[in-house]
Amino acid sequence: MPSLGADMAAGTLLEWLKQPGDRVARGDLIAEVDTDKGVIQVEAFTTGTLERILVEAGQKVPVGTVMALIRDDAGSPSAAAPPALPPPPPSGPPPQRVSPLARRRAQELGVDLASIKGTGAEGAVTVADVERLARGGSAHAAAPPVEDSAARMRGAIGAAMARSKREIPHYYLSNTIDLGPAMAWLAEQNQSRPVADRLVAAALLLKSVALALRDFPELNAWWVDDRAVRQPSINLGVAVSLRQGGLIVPALEAADRASVDQLMRRLTDLVARAKGGALRASELSSGTLTVTSLGDRGVDTVLGVIYPPQVALVGFGRIAERPWVVQGAVVPRPVVTMSLSADHRVTDGHRGAIFLDRIDQLLREPGAL
Amino acid sequence: MKATYREAVRMGLRNALLSDPRVFLMGEDVGRYGGSYAASRGLLEEFGPERIRDTPLSESAFVGAGIGAAMGGMRPIVEVMTVNFSLLALDQIVNNAATLRHMSGGQLAVPLTVRMATGAGRQLAAQHSHSLEGWYAHIPGITVVAPATHNDARDMLGLALKEPDPVFIFEHLMLYPQEGELDETRAPMPLRQACVRRPGTDVSIVTYGGSLGKALAAADRLATESVSAEVLDLRCLRPLDNEAILGSVRHTHRAVIVDEGWRSGSLAAEVTARIMEGAFYELDAPVERVCSAEVPIPYPKHLEDAALPQPDTIVEAVRRVLPKGAG
Numbered sequence: 079m080p081s082l083g084a085d086m087a088a089g090t091l092l093e094w095l096k097q098p099g100d101r102v103a104r105g106d107l108i109a110e111v112d113t114d115k116g117v118i119q120v121e122a123f124t125t126g127t128l129e130r131i132l133v134e135a136g137q138k139v140p141v142g143t144v145m146a147l148i149r150d151d152a153g154s155p156s157a158a159a160p161p162a163l164p165p166p167p168p169s170g171p172p173p174q175r176v177s178p179l180a181r182r183r184a185q186e187l188g189v190d191l192a193s194i195k196g197t198g199a200e201g202a203v204t205v206a207d208v209e210r211l212a213r214g215g216s217a218h219a220a221a222p223p224v225e226d227s228a229a230r231m232r233g234a235i236g237a238a239m240a241r242s243k244r245e246i247p248h249y250y251l252s253n254t255i256d257l258g259p260a261m262a263w264l265a266e267q268n269q270s271r272p273v274a275d276r277l278v279a280a281a282l283l284l285k286s287v288a289l290a291l292r293d294f295p296e297l298n299a300w301w302v303d304d305r306a307v308r309q310p311s312i313n314l315g316v317a318v319s320l321r322q323g324g325l326i327v328p329a330l331e332a333a334d335r336a337s338v339d340q341l342m343r344r345l346t347d348l349v350a351r352a353k354g355g356a357l358r359a360s361e362l363s364s365g366t367l368t369v370t371s372l373g374d375r376g377v378d379t380v381l382g383v384i385y386p387p388q389v390a391l392v393g394f395g396r397i398a399e400r401p402w403v404v405q406g407a408v409v410p411r412p413v414v415t416m417s418l419s420a421d422h423r424v425t426d427g428h429r430g431a432i433f434l435d436r437i438d439q440l441l442r443e444p445g446a447l
Numbered sequence: 448m449k450a451t452y453r454e455a456v457r458m459g460l461r462n463a464l465l466s467d468p469r470v471f472l473m474g475e476d477v478g479r480y481g482g483s484y485a486a487s488r489g490l491l492e493e494f495g496p497e498r499i500r501d502t503p504l505s506e507s508a509f510v511g512a513g514i515g516a517a518m519g520g521m522r523p524i525v526e527v528m529t530v531n532f533s534l535l536a537l538d539q540i541v542n543n544a545a546t547l548r549h550m551s552g553g554q555l556a557v558p559l560t561v562r563m564a565t566g567a568g569r570q571l572a573a574q575h576s577h578s579l580e581g582w583y584a585h586i587p588g589i590t591v592v593a594p595a596t597h598n599d600a601r602d603m604l605g606l607a608l609k610e611p612d613p614v615f616i617f618e619h620l621m622l623y624p625q626e627g628e629l630d631e632t633r634a635p636m637p638l639r640q641a642c643v644r645r646p647g648t649d650v651s652i653v654t655y656g657g658s659l660g661k662a663l664a665a666a667d668r669l670a671t672e673s674v675s676a677e678v679l680d681l682r683c684l685r686p687l688d689n690e691a692i693l694g695s696v697r698h699t700h701r702a703v704i705v706d707e708g709w710r711s712g713s714l715a716a717e718v719t720a721r722i723m724e725g726a727f728y729e730l731d732a733p734v735e736r737v738c739s740a741e742v743p744i745p746y747p748k749h750l751e752d753a754a755l756p757q758p759d760t761i762v763e764a765v766r767r768v769l770p771k772g773a774g
Contacts, residue, residue, distance in 0.1 A: 177730060177731040177732055178727050178728045178729070178730050178731075179700050179728060179729050179730055179731040180731060181728075182728045197770045197771045198731065198732055198770050198771070199732050199733065199767055199768065202732070204731045204732070204770045205700060205731045206731075206770055207770075
């Protein structure tokens with residue numbers, strides 16, 4: 079059973095295209111195998127006579143299993159399919175050594191061994207190395223109650239983000255889009271509104287993300303017990319930076335069902351309460367996808383870290399006038415770079431790209447939001 | 448009370464002879480010569496030739512006679528002078544002493560105590576420098592002990608004589624002239640228990656017999672480098688005190704086994720295997736062994752020293768199991 083990718087562990091033999099006694103030439107298709115990635119055809123890697131079939135149709139066997147024997151013209155049988163790809167040649171640093179006790183303690187403490195440089199014999203990770211990291215990494219957990227809230231928040235952010243980067247295989251996509259129609263619509267709306275009721279671009283961006291998520295329920299999910307669980311409500315977490323340092327991510331619940339005006343009011347209220355420390359517990363735990371923007375700090379692109387158990391995060395940079403090519407002419411346009419950080423266990427870049435494109439389309443018709 | 452190790456052994460012999468009329472001592476030169484290591488000096492005069500018996504130079508014969516006497520209801524102490532000569536009596540030991548209870552379906556017992564010197568260090572050359580107690584510890588049916596302290600040298604004999612089956616006592620020859628403190632108030636420690644001779648937290652040095660002093664010297668030196676070494680004296684080599692070994696390793700997470708036997712198939716190998724079986728997930732470093740070089744023990748002083756475990760080589764082994772930067 080040949081390996082057709084590093085993540086392939088086994089394959090199912092669907093059909094033999096040759097029978098015992100048949101002549102086969104190197105490169106002939108001899109069998110069909112079903113893998114996680116689809117049906118593939120296996121080629122003979124040697125010329126000779128198919129002597130014996132060892133794996134019957136329907137059988138699932140691990141990579142490296144001999145499936146049949148081909149007697150070459152010199153008379154000695156050889157395995158019909160090449161064995162599993164040999165392990166890649168050693169490259170980079172030697173494999174990490176971990177003492178049995180250190181491995182056990184790391185498991186108990188939830189410490190990621192990969193991030194530790196060992197100090198034991200032959201560079202092995204020792205229990206002291208694990209405990210040193212655990213002390214540093216979870217200072218918030220062991221902190222006495224007198225510790226200031228900023229330090230506790232730092233600890234909580236650290237724990238969540240470390241877990242995210244440890245467990246979630248992130249992929250990142252970004253797309254710079256023309257916000258001309260959206261900004262024009264906003265200017266028009268705000269012209270006739272009292273100052274207190276004016277809209278900001280953030281409300282439009284949030285609404286477009288919420289609506290786009292309706293078509294991409296796989297991104298509006300939580301990773302629980304090794305599987306993605308789609309969430310019934312679209313609750314957008316909004317990353318709010320706090321003056322004393324740190325950030326908090328309260329959620330705008332059912333954001334897709336709120337009008338832009340409602341979203342604007344709720345956003346203003348949420349940010350004010352976040353900074354004043356008057357959030358409800360539910361708002362802090364109900365987010366299903368986080369939106370973060372550092373545009374007001376002049377950042378072009380935000381590549382965010384997913385907030386577990388969520389499986390995706392959308393970032394917006396600053397909205398700025400840039401040269402933009404429209405029908406062959408360079409014109410100034412307000413543009414923004416939006417990005418998607420997503421959990422590769424749940425979605426692939428292809429799907430993520432369509433999601434970003436969907437947000438772009440929605441923002442081209444702001445009146446419909 | 449201060450005494451030499453040989454005096455402690457003599458006290459043990461005397462106490463045994465005084466407390467039980469079935470006890471007698473026999474072996475080569477134990478009577479008129481007072482014993483090759485002078486352990487029985489003066490006992491012939493005190494107890495007479497019936498109970499302190501010189502034997503012909505035939506280990507097979509007098510160990511066999513001891514087995515017979517034990518089966519007949521006596522409590523013989525057989526001195527085999529040294530482990531080097533005990534090989535001549537191996538058939539009696541392995542095929543008779545160790546098996547008769549089993550072969551007779553429990554009808555026969557061999558309450559025999561055999562003492563012998565073991566070890567190297569006195570330039571006695573290859574044929575007289577063996578440390579074969581590990582071989583004896585391989586044999587089911589017997590108990591093997593190695594008194595490393597003066598108290599044990601005196602007390603283990605009395606406990607051995609109370610055992611219903613054969614007990615072999617290995618006295619390291621380098622210990623006989625050593626002076627030490629005898630505690631006359633403390634009750635004897637049970638025969639089959641290991642003993643922590645020096646508590647510590649960073650590494651367990653597991654040893655016995657003649658190597659105990661070297662291990663303690665190594666621990667002293669390590670203490671000056673802020674390394675806290677625990678020294679465990681096995682005391683009993685068969686059966687091994689598993690719980691004491693594993694308990695110490697569970698507490699220090701590192702182990703160095705010191706054994707004057709040759710490395711391959713050694714008692715140190717057995718202790719290492721037991722640690723792996725019983726405390727694998729407690730280990731923070733591979734177990735290290737300090738054993739004798741696998742050569743006939745050399746005669747020249749510098750080569751003999753180099754062939755045996757020494758405080759220096761124990762310290763080096765401890766450093767190998769400690770994290771870098773420690774010590």
